[in-house]
Amino acid sequence: MYPAYMEESIRKVEATREKRLKETFPRLSDEEKTPLLPKYHPDYVAGTMRQLLLGPNKGDYTPNEVAELLEGNSRINPDKIDLDKIDYDVDVLVIGGGGAGASAVLLARENGANVLLITKLRLGDANTVGAQAGTQAADRPSDSPFIHYLDTIGGGHFTNIPELVEALVKDAPSVINWLETLGVNWDKRPDGTMHELSGGGASRLRLHSARDYTGLEEMRVLRDEIKNRNINYLEYSPIIELVMDDKGQIAGAILVNLETNELSLVRAKSVIMATGGIGRLHIQSFPTTNHYGATADGLVLAYRVGAKLIFMDTMQYHPTGAAFPTQILGQLVTEKVRTLGAQLVNVDGEQFIMPLEPRDVVAAAIIRECQERHQGIETTTGQVGLWLDSPMIDVIRGEGTITRELPAMVRQFGRFNIDITKEPMLVYPTLHYQNGGIKINTDGATTVPGLFAAGECEGGVHGRNRLIGNSTLDLFVFGRRTGRAAAQYAKEAKPSSLTLEHVRQWQRELEQMGIAESRPISPLLLPDYARRMPDYLPEYSRQVLTAGQVKLA
Amino acid sequence: MAETARMVNIYIMGKHYQVPEGLTILMALEYCGYRMIRGCGCRAGFCGACATIYNFKNDSQLRYDLACQKTVEPDMYLVQVPFFPAAKALYNLEEIASTGEQVLSLYPELVECFGCNNCTKTCPQDLEVMWFISDALRGDIREVVNKSFDCVMCGLCAARCPQGIVPYNIAILCRRLYGRYLAPPSKHLEDRIAEIEAGKFDAEIEELKKMEESKLRRLYAEREIEPAY
Structure with a gap:
């Protein structure tokens, strides 16, 4: 239920609806877009990024929160780790249990590898399940991989790595088919034609969905398949350091049991990093759509063994995070709401941006409308937002469309007595996605021999801005590619003796630079939302109470 | 929560705490100092990690919800739901039939349902759980989906479930059978995959990959845009 003063603004939104039904807000030209982003997109806010002081990306800019962790101290003392005691010995180790990790482990197994998947939370606890809108694939006769390529690279401001985009768009239809063969239910017409929708920055109807539970549907099927195939997986067991061999190849990893702090050593001939995103770092204090474990662990681990990162100075702020009610602040209001026809309007019910521009453009326009033009609506907690006029969907597409196409959204707002079929949703940008990540080639191979990366933790596919429906696609395209390639790599690998010398060297470098003490321990593993412990508690009990933050060996 | 938040009395595993009004159960646990490891996932109502059971000080009736989506209410008694394994049939989707008999042979306990409707009452998504179990029993896979x-x-x-039935695993079996075998095939998808495999788009994409940026920008700006609806 909205407070009375917000209802007044909603009356204005209702009053302009008829006019807006006939109005097409023009797309921005290249010339109009160019000044918008530097002025209003959060990536450009002065003082929020800094240069990395060491490592393969020394000198490159990244958000302060990411830089601190990339330059962090190891959780282990290498001298206390016995590398002769191997707990798990496998061909391919997959780190991460989301859509990319699940695809990778299935394909690695299919390609003959002895595999182990480890994950920080439960199998399937990942941003994948929260991906509502859909997966892009150019499979309609009026569409083509060529057009999909053009949309993707234009959305990424022509910075994407061409070979990766090519892999993305050419694999897309077979990914849709692969998922269907595993039992994913796509929205279809009775004659079998896919029910496809448009999206921000897409020039064709290309979005395949499963109601607004697309990622959930994809993930629960993959999880079920992993169980059916008896693939080994360990839950609540994140990796805290990668292990190398003395020839400079990846040779395994050290994992920790989150509940007991017990460490285990995995020896592996190749390792696939599929650890997902960074939303829980709350860059610039933004709320996030991301799951609890999205803390950049994979970036930190890969960086410490010398893997090059790419586009680490660009984050995606989803234009429409919930701004009201507070209980769901920053949670995702799927772009599918705009895809279906909802417009973005200000306090007076007027449009200010074409709703299907690429995400960075829409987010910047919302911030401009609120901060410069003061046309936003302030909630009782001081959060400002703009209206996403959801009831228009049923006006345009017929009554019942919202309930049929957006059951998750109807349910989520319905819990707080907001009926989105009748009243608009209040939204503001929220931290959503890491556009960049670990640099890969078309096999998902990183710059470190034996280390592969797939999904959100890898970068280059989307350039500086990702389009709707290209992230779930990325998971499956590069999950499958890395699964195959890592299995192949493992067959040919010639392992040598294990070492943690890279950790010693990293720590020495931090000490020599005099920054070891001022940097946190990383990877972070979990955000700390527990209310701060009172100061009068002795140090040891504070450490017990914030267990995730202590050094483990 | 407003700046001068009113405080609400809650009880976590019997212990009394005061938390600001307007927090979700998950936020309230964290406000009280709990650092979640289990029982916390997407924090947005999609992953099912934070299923929770609660009742009230003077009302012992158990209630069910997702901790990340439910707002705390005065005198709530909160617990964390312990983990326990649930029965899941293992099967090779390529080797089973898309029939009700198949579902029943993988989950024979289906016939034990006596219609108490506890499953429906517990569902935080408000699904008609007992009714889809009944659909599964009748072999109506489409309705289960x-x-x-x-x-x-x-x-x-x-x-x-007093009968040891695992409705959610029966449901995913039915959904996978439907997606794999019963959903109408998409000819346009098959055609496109064949075209890609035949290399139909290779030359034009190769050209895009090599195109200089100014030309690419022009091509992008001038591309035809299909109406969204």
Whole structure:
């Protein structure tokens, strides 16, 4: 239920609806877009990024929160780790249990590898399940991989790595088919034609969905398949350091049991990093759509063994995070709401941006409308937002469309007595996605021999801005590619003796630079939302109470 | 929560705490100092990790919800739901039939349902769980798909079933059978995959990959845009 003063603004939104039904807000030209982003997109806010002081990306800019962790101290003392005691010995180790990790482990197994998947939370606890809108694939006769390529690279401001985009768009239809063969239910017409929708920055109807539970549907099927195939997986067991061999190849990893702090050593001939995103770092204090474990662990681990990162100075702020009610602040209001026809309007019910521009453009326009033009609506907690006029969907597409196409959204707002079929949703940008990540080639191979990366933790596919429906696609395209390639790599690998010398060297470098003490321990593993412990508690009990933050060996 | 938040009395595993009004159960636990490891996932109502059971100081009736989506209410008694394994049939989707008999042979306990409806009452997604179990028993796989589609597999229904039925695993079997065998095939998808495999788009994409940026920008700006609806 909205407070009375917000209802007044909603009356204005209702009053302009008829006019807006006939109005097409023009797309921005290249010339109009160019000044918008530097002025209003959060990536450009002065003082929020800094240069990395060491490592393969020394000198490159990244958000302060990411830089601190990339330059962090190891959780282990290498001298206390016995590398002769191997707990798990496998061909391919997959780190991460989301859509990319699940695809990778299935394909690695299919390609003959002895595999182990480890994950920080439960199998399937990942941003994948929260991906509502859909997966892009150019499979309609009026569409083509060529057009999909053009949309993707234009959305990424022509910075994407061409070979990766090519892999993305050419694999897309077979990914849709692969998922269907595993039992994913796509929205279809009775004659079998896919029910496809448009999206921000897409020039064709290309979005395949499963109601607004697309990622959930994809993930629960993959999880079920992993169980059916008896693939080994360990839950609540994140990796805290990668292990190398003395020839400079990846040779395994050290994992920790989150509940007991017990460490285990995995020896592996190749390792696939599929650890997902960074939303829980709350860059610039933004709320996030991301799951609890999205803390950049994979970036930190890969960086410490010398893997090059790419586009680490660009984050995606989803234009429409919930701004009201507070209980769901920053949670995702799927772009599918705009895809279906909802417009973005200000306090007076007027449009200010074409709703299907690429995400960075829409987010910047919302911030401009609120901060410069003061046309936003302030909630009782001081959060400002703009209206996403959801009831228009049923006006345009017929009554019942919202309930049929957006059951998750109807349910989520319905819990707080907001009926989105009748009243608009209040939204503001929220931290959503890491556009960049670990640099890969078309096999998902990183710059470190034996280390592969797939999904959100890898970068280059989307350039500086990702389009709707290209992230779930990325998971499956590069999950499958890395699964195959890592299995192949493992067959040919010639392992040598294990070492943690890279950790010693990293720590020495931090000490020599005099920054070891001022940097946190990383990877972070979990955000700390527990209310701060009172100061009068002795140090040891504070450490017990914030267990995730202590050094483990 | 407003700046001068009113405080609400809650009880976590019997212990009394005061938390600001307007927090979700998950936020309230964290406000009280709990650092979640289990029982916390997407924090947005999609993953089913935070299934929770609660009742009230003067009302012992158990209630069920997702901790990340439910707002705390005065005198709530909160617990964390312990983990317990649920029965799941193992099968090779390529080797089984898309029939009701198949579902029943993988989950024979289906016939034990006596219609107590506890599953439906516990569902935080408000799904008609008992009715899709009944559909499964009748072999109506399509209806199981329709009714169970929004299932987040939180496990509460299985936790409360006196007959040991695991509705969410039966439902995913039906959905996978439907997606694999019963959904109408998409000819345009098959055609496109064949075209890609035949290399139909290779030359034009190769050209895009090599194109200088100014030309690429022009091509992008001038591309034809299909109406969204």
